[in-house]
Amino acid sequence: MRVLLVDDEEQLVSTLAERLALRGIDAVWATSSTAALELAQSETFDLAVLDVKIPKISGLELKKRLQALYPQMKFIFMTGHGSEDDFKIGAAEAGKDFYLVKPVKIESLIEKMNEVVQQKGDDK
């Protein structure tokens, strides 16, 4: 499973990537949407974990662009703003994506990742 992590906080994504790597998950990170899109041009990812609020191009916008490149790609959103309750409302609009509220527990993140990847099969 190849994962793309995007968050404007480098400290966060880099650490998260390292931790995922320790758990055997191949994660590549970017701190801006443009960097993420560039990465996506050269590599393929099964899953993207995006911050909702990224400067210039927002997480939701980035999702649309990535989806245009890789229609099979799945997404998980993270946010530092608000509670899960609120994102249940937003989730309806964004489709079947998952939302997580920062700070995120690594265990629950991996759990979600697996869920999403499995869903991929279901969708087919």
Next chain:
Amino acid sequence: MIAIRFKPKFWDHQDVAAGPFKSLFNFRKIWKLAVFLTAGVALIPLIFMATIDYNVAQNAIESEILLRTSRLVSNTRRSISFFLDERKLALNFIIHDNTLEDLNNPGRLSEILENLKKSIGGFCDIGVIDESGVQVNYVGPYHLIGVDYSNQAWYREVVERHVYISDVFLGIRHVPHFVIAVKHNLPDGSFFVIRASLDMDWFRALLSDIELVGTGDAFIINQDGILQMPSRYQNAVLEKVPLSVPEYSTNTVVYQTSDKDERDLIVGYAYITDTPFILIVTKQKTELMKPWFETRSQLTGFLIFSISAILMVIIGVSTYLVNNVYLADQRRVMTLHQVEYANKLASIGRLAAGVAHEINNPLAIINEKAGLIKDIFSFRKEYTGDAKLNGLVDSIISSVERCGAITKRLLNFARHIEVSVQKLSIQSVVNDVLGFLVKEAEYKSITIAVDIPDDIPEFESDRGKLQQILLNLINNAFAAMTEGGLLEIKVSRHNEDKIAVMVADNGCGISESDMKRVFEPFFTTKSRTGGTGLGLSITYGLVQEIGGTIQVHSTVGKGTRFNIMLPLTYKKKKGEGNACIAG
């Protein structure tokens, strides 16, 4: 006492809380202006018209009385003149119809007197007086033949004037009487006079026929003011009457004067032409005006009644209107405060949300870094055995989790201030609110007992408002309790479409006199400790806004219980959602 009881609320209103520029109205001034202006506009023309009407009516009645008196005097004068003229002409006729010889014949003269009495009447006796003033023939009740009249005043007058009517005098017979005398010139240059005395009773009958109200009187005086014959109230014949002799006038004159008892008197008089008589009619003005006085008192009574009715209506209506303006203004001030309060809360909410968000990012980094350290500890053998290091990292992670919970709650709370109607569970609202107050409760050692049964359904309501209501009530409860208090929050299903939320404390309670006012704006017992007196009134407003009701029960020293009824279905008020805050 009555004034105090009926004193409207606005009378002593002082808009202390509104500050110097927020008070739009001086209610007492408005009330006074309304009352005096309307009363002035209504009453001044009324009183003015009533006064004019009163004077016009009184003058009309007075002149009517004067006119009637004048007509009466004129008519009476005419009948008296006619009476005298008739008799004068009768004598004239006799003197021309009979020769002196005939008249000197006692038989003939007695026949003439008899005929006169039978025909026109009013004669008492008749006599013939020769040139020397000696009565040569006489018929009548006295023996007056041979009496010399040359020295009598009337005789001198008749010789001079040919016809003469005397005033009343005693004469030789010593009985009050008056005479008509006619002089007749004979062809030889000599003359004789025929003289008749008139029946006083006939003369009096002319006056007694006059209709006079009450103590009115009609009488005849001569030009010296001597009463000529008895009238209703004047008996002293040939004595001076208490009135002064009126000024000579050819016409009837009516004037007003007062009698010796200071009563208003209307006097009408007329000089009877070619006689010494003056006819006088007197009337008591008060008696004539009596019907008018009755009408007048009725009118005055009606006027006073009308004025009081108008004043009562004006005062009532003004009080009602100003009171309504006052209530509307109170509501306006209240709304203003509510808006301020809501804005303040929203600002605090935004600030809290901002802070929470900003903290969340570094918190996430700490979380990841600590997570990585823990990962390293668990993935690398050299560290796995170090219980101390593992413990340290664990405590960092758990602290981060705690911080995360706090920021989540803050964000949650702040968000809900702005979010409007949504489906919610009362459990989550209570938990949200208590989340902020648990620490404070711990410091004050207040026990919080929450009892929310599972069968309470989720319902639609305004989460933010509900949070504020509970926050206000719980804060109040905390303020009322000392260490070791007990706060109870109990939710129950009231009926099909209502749930009851009870917030009870065992604090100091509210005194009975304060109970009535707890929901009033600006009512506070904590003014010295910074209370605005707005908390409960805003709570009351908020409960109403979400369609609920709130009641308070309290016993001093035992505690206070607030009961809120909330509808399970949220009815949107008209216009809600379109409303915006002006300015």
